[in-house]
Amino acid sequence: MDLGLKNKNAAITGASQGIGEAVAHALANEGSNVAICARNKERLDQTVSELKAKGVKAVGVIADLSSEEGCQLFIEEAIKELGSLQILVNNVGGMIPGTLANMGEDTWARAINVNLMAAVYTTKHAAEHLKNNDWARILNVTGFSGTQLLPGALSTTIPNAGLIGFNKLMANELGSSNITVNNICPGMINTESWGPRGEAMAKVRNTTSEELRKGFASQTMLGRWAEPSEVGDLAAFMVSERNSYMTGTTVEICGGITKYIS
Numbered sequence: 001m002d003l004g005l006k007n008k009n010a011a012i013t014g015a016s017q018g019i020g021e022a023v024a025h026a027l028a029n030e031g032s033n034v035a036i037c038a039r040n041k042e043r044l045d046q047t048v049s050e051l052k053a054k055g056v057k058a059v060g061v062i063a064d065l066s067s068e069e070g071c072q073l074f075i076e077e078a079i080k081e082l083g084s085l086q087i088l089v090n091n092v093g094g095m096i097p098g099t100l101a102n103m104g105e106d107t108w109a110r111a112i113n114v115n116l117m118a119a120v121y122t123t124k125h126a127a128e129h130l131k132n133n134d135w136a137r138i139l140n141v142t143g144f145s146g147t148q149l150l151p152g153a154l155s156t157t158i159p160n161a162g163l164i165g166f167n168k169l170m171a172n173e174l175g176s177s178n179i180t181v182n183n184i185c186p187g188m189i190n191t192e193s194w195g196p197r198g199e200a201m202a203k204v205r206n207t208t209s210e211e212l213r214k215g216f217a218s219q220t221m222l223g224r225w226a227e228p229s230e231v232g233d234l235a236a237f238m239v240s241e242r243n244s245y246m247t248g249t250t251v252e253i254c255g256g257i258t259k260y261i262s
């Protein structure tokens with residue numbers, strides 16, 4: 001199926017590694033030009049050169065999306081370099097291990113700013129540009145801690161639930177401009193960042209990271225974690241021209257770790 005993504009311009013937040021990187025590769029594979037951002041230059045440059053090797057335009061912007069200023073900078077640079085914008089993927093974020101007792105103001109500010117407000121601010125600064133097209137797409141990346149109980153996931157549950165609400169509001173607000181706004185909700189995805197995160201979580205749960213990983217795998221119906229490219233492929237369809245009548249939805253890609261029926 002031709003997804004209709006050739007020569008479209010996409011901005012993907014937090015995409016030098018992990019799911020964001022996989023989304024950037026999936027879009028580049030379909031012929032989209034991509035702008036990505038991260039704080040660490042070395043890793044960003046490496047990913048940009050791998051994307052360029054696919055024959056598309058790829059731009060890396062060093063930006064810290066924990067502030068509105070950083071979000072605005074990324075969107076402005078992306079549009080300056082690519083010329084226009086049809087697709088925004090709000091991916092940046094991640095779990096910060098912590099408990100109610102030991103998470104202080106700084107940790108909470110980081111968790112809320114990066115996991116929730118970054119999507120709000122990039123959408124704010126991208127919306128008028130996205131409206132300059134026949135159609136455009138916004139895809140938010142949350143996580144299943146926003147839809148079902150994941151004990152201990154304080155730093156993502158609260159922003160993810162907020163982002164799912166924001167997703168619905170934006171779908172309603174931008175629908176008349178033929179901009180669809182959807183949310184994908186990954187489960188256990190085998191990204192590099194799970195190395196240190198798994199170690200920290202295992203310590204709190206008094207187990208090993210290997211046992212922790214096996215435990216999560218056994219909670220899924222497929223009995224395994226996913227590779228980031230599996231999420232990238234779904235994201236490419238979600239933001240494609242072919243996916244034209246889906247908006248305001250949350251689509252899970254979690255191997256069946258969630259068990260509710262409705």
Ligand SMILES: NC(=O)c1ccc[n+]([C@@H]2O[C@H](COP(=O)([O-])OP(=O)(O)OC[C@H]3O[C@@H](n4cnc5c(N)ncnc54)[C@H](OP(=O)(O)O)[C@@H]3O)[C@@H](O)[C@H]2O)c1
Binds near residue numbers: 015064142190191194
């Ligand atoms: N992996 C999973 O199992 C999983 C499950 C459910 C949901 N998710 C969600 O999927 C998204 C991606 O997760 P991931 O595991 O792929 O993350 P990851 O591997 O930790 O990658 C995060 C990316 O974002 C960048 N980044 C982090 N903080 C940033 C900031 N303040 N400003 C700009 N860039 C920043 C990182 O580069 P720098 O560090 O250089 O900035 C990196 O490129 C997140 O929203 C996460 O909540 C992941």
